[in-house]
């Protein structure tokens with residue numbers, strides 16, 4: 453009886469140990485994947501100099517569309533104002549910074565001349581219906597779930613290449629039409 457028990461225990465112990473190690477291994481892999489996933493979903497942030505650029509995103513465009521928007525939040529942690537001067541991307545022929553305004557009673561967008569100031573210690577949000585980037589002459593159709601990169605050039609902080617997450621077409625509802 454005790455001989456049988458010992459044999460059984462001997463036979464099972466390594467199996468249990470292996471299983472526990474396997475389980476721990478799977479757990480570690482799962483946690484690592486979760487962490488990587490969470491990072492790409494939430495910590496989508498870029499830094500250059502004193503500036504932090506959070507969550508650059510765009511919207512999927514319908515087939516044949518030649519224009520896409522670009523949005524993000526930029527925070528200036530420095531003690532001097534900076535200025536977003538220009539945008540360039542492989543995804544389109546050109547890119548502009550736009551602002552919304554009312555002209556003759558009609559809401560229109562127009563290019564921002566002289567760049568967009570980011571005040572010292574301040575935050576500027578580029579969002580649908582407000583300041584935004586426009587990518588003109590799309591060379592391909594950005595699809596939901598994809599990313600495309602663009603380089604932002606600031607007066608003081610210099611240039612930084614950021615990744616725009618392409619979100620769903622219905623993501624905001626506002627300002628797909630372009631008055632230019």
Ligand SMILES: [Cu+2]
Pocket residue numbers: 550551561562584585586630
């Ligand atoms: Cu625009």
